[in-house]
Every structure is written in C-alpha cells, then in structure tokens.
Amino acid sequence: MLAHRLIPCLDVAGGVVVKGVRFRDHRVVGDILELSRRYAEEGADELVFYDITASPEGRRVDTGWIARVAAELDIPFCVAGGIRTVADAEQVLAAGADKISVNSPALARPGLIGELAARFGSQCVVIGIDVDAASDDHGSWRVIADSGRPDRASDSGRDLLGWVREIGERGAGEIVLNAIRADGVRGGYAHAQLAAVRAATRLPLVASGGAGAPEHFAEVFERGEADAALAASVFHSGEIHIGDLKRYLAARGIEVRL
Amino acid sequence: MNVRAVIIPGSGANFGSLRQACLRIGVEAEVSDDPARVGAASHVILPGVGAAGHAMRGLRTRGVDRLIRTLGQPLLGICLGMQLLFEGSDEDDTECLGVLPGRVRRLPAEPRWPHMGWNRAHALPGAALFDGLDAEAWFYFVHGYAAPLDASAQACTDYGTAFASAVRAGSVHGVQFHPEKSAAAGRRVLANFFSTPC
DSSP states (O other): OOOOEEEEEEEEETTEEEEEETTEEEEEEEOHHHHHHHHHHHTOSOEEEEETTHHHHTOOOOSHHHHHHHHHOSSOEEEESSOOSHHHHHHHHHTTOSEEEESHHHHHOTHHHHHHHHHHOGGGEEEEEEEEEEEOTTSOEEEEEOTTSTTTOEEEEEEHHHHHHHHHHTTOOEEEEEETTTTTTOSOOOHHHHHHHHHHOOSOEEEESOOOSHHHHHHHHHTTOOSEEEESHHHHTSSSOHHHHHHHHHHTTOOOOO | OOOOEEEOOSSOSTHHHHHHHHHHTTOOOEEOOOHHHHHTOSEEEEOOOSOHHHHHHHHHHTTHHHHHHTOOSOEEEETHHHHTTSSEETGGGEEOOOSSSSEEEEOOSSSOSSEEEEEEEEEOTTOGGGTTSOTEEEEEEEESEEBOSSTTEEEEEEESEEEEEEEEETTEEEESSOGGGSHHHHHHHHHHHHTSOO
16 A cells, blocks of 8 residues: 655745745745755655746756755655756756656646656656635636746636646646645645545645644545645644654554655 | 676666665766676666656667667666566557566556555565565655566565566566665665675
C-alpha cells in the first residue's frame, strides 16, 4: 500500500523561503537549505518549492539553489514557478529536481502539458491549480491565474472540474490543489473542492492550503480526498513536527512511511 | 571497495541527483557514454526519467544501445533505466534493449495512475541489493509502466497489480524505485550494488 505523503511547501522569493497569508503579505521564514535539511530529517516524504515570483514576473526559475538542494537531499522534490517551455523544464530537472509543477503557464497555453509529458513522461508533470473557495453564479469554482502576485491575479476563465479533466487528458501526472481562501489561515483543508476533484480524476491528488492541526491531516486522508497533504505555516513555525505528525497518523491507522 | 562507477547519461535528466547520492556513500561516479570510459568502469548505472521512446532513440543515436548489450561488469538500471533493459515497453510501443526477457506493461488505472510516492518493496530471500534491509522497506516510486513479475524478479511491489520492483539476471540489476531519492533504504541499495563483485 502506498504511504500517504506529507509535503512541506517552501515558497521561494529572492533566494529565501517566505510565507504569506492567502497568497499575500509575505515574510521571510528562513534559508532554503537549512529548512530542506530540517524537513528531510523530520521525515518529510517530499518537498515542493514554489518560486512564487517567477511566473508573474515573466522569468524562469533560478537553477542555482535547485542544484544546492539536490546535492543535499535524499528525498524527492518538485519545483514550480516560471516553467513555460520544455527547455525551461529541462534546465530545472537537469539541476536536480525530480518533478516540475506548472500552473499559470499551463492556463495560458494548455498544449505545454502534452509537450512536457511527451518529453519527460507524465509522472514528472505536476499541475498546480489555484482555486477560489467561493463558487460562481453557476455553482462552479473558478481557477485563478497568476496568484503569486495579487495585482496580476485573475480569473483564468476556466472552471475547476473542467480544467481537472482537461489536464488529465493532456497527460498530467499529478494535481496539487491550492485553495486560496484556505491558504495560511489554518482552518482545515478545502474538503468540498477536494472531494469534487477526487471524483473527477484518478490522478494523484495533493491537498494544499488550510492545514493548522494534526486532525486536519487525518481528516483529509480518512475521507480519501487526497493522496498527499501539503502545508507550510504549521511546519515552518515548528508547531507541527513531521515525525510527530506521522506517528499520530499511524496511531489513527493511516498508512505513512515511518 | 575499489569502485570506478560510470553513469550513462541521456536516458534521463536525473543523473545529477544520482551522482550526489553516490558521493554520499563515498563513490565518485563519472558521467559518460564514451565506450572506453564505460568499458573501464567497475560498475555501470543506467538512470532514467522520461519516456521510453525518447530515451531509446537517444541511446541508439549515440550507439549506446550496442555498448550496453556488451557490458560484462555489474549494471544497474534505475526506473526507466530498468525498464529499458527489457525487450519492449507499452510506452510509445518501444523496442528496448532486450538484455532481460519480457515486456514492460502500463500499470492499471486503479487505484491511481501513475504510481507516485513511497511504497514497500518485498525483497525475495537472497536478493543481494536488499542485504541488511527490512524485508518490507519503503522506497520512492514514480512511474506509469512496470516490469513483469517473472524469473528475474528480486523484489515485488503491489499497486493495482503486483510488479517486479527489482530484477536481476547475472550481472544485470534493475530497480523500479529511485534509490537516490529513498533516504536510508536507498543508500543501502546503492552501497550493496557497489559491493557486487565485478
């Protein structure tokens, strides 16, 4: 049986790890390598790095720190931010990343998903989706583009479930669902959206946004809504130690790698 | 151990992290597909991230497919590198190296596709790569295709179907998981491979 994965998310801006609330007001939380090392030692199953300014600023992710992380880590990590072409992805993977995650550039040009899958295999291609918690007049959730920079963030014109089905057909290998309203406020994962996405795709699904207590992780796994749970604030602050969290989940009968 | 390891590039982009994983256990691995360099190696690794069709075209263009078939020293295929050792793959309907008999098949759509994350490898008794490890150690997998559970299997993993998560035929070894990304268990598998006598 596959272990449920716990994934600390490190938002990177200007070469350091930052964290915001609902994707805004970022403050520095620490050094990339120090935090990576700490999480690997605590028993994190994977790390995700979001270069949160690369995509909105129209530049590619910096590969210098990726190589330094790859030299240190013996667990997998995924890099997101600013990957627009197969050549961009090749640089990030060559620097040592295991997977690449694409968000806004896939919304702008969905054909990119198929190009990446053909070159690197679906298993390497993660699609990040930023979604607003409120549904529109027709009861559908809207996918938001360029969430990394509030002044540029906009409705992508796509509804969540339609986009989920499309990216699966185009060859994506995993979905990270970021609930914008839930992000950084620690009120639990966005269960309604996760359950709807879970029902719409068989792709591995990573829940993101809203984790504030060990029970939140247990809930999202026990409901079968996600294969992995991503969090930032509660791990960065030291409030939840990943090793302790895994022992708690195992005691509740949830399969984790200990 | 007097190891002269060579990593054959070109079948994937992840040899950077593999080199680092080798360094962490004291093995400096050279990245080369030059026949003389590879021929002089004590241990050869064929890594792989990517799609089978693209990877095989790359190996054939540079004549590396013929080179791999003639190797006598211990060879370790990792992930796609292991799949390429078989006769063929469902992925892009690709003709592969044919060093091991059998065909790599697409994993079933249930419970999820692709198989991504940490799963257990149930090592068969006497499987040398798993020496010193728990018989159900956790390893990191990322793949959508898998090798048949037949005579060459050294370990078995279950995900929708049972497949060979490690194989061996003579000096040819393969692991479906990524030892370079599998923390302490992965380090042990790599160290065991480098302990294989040439």
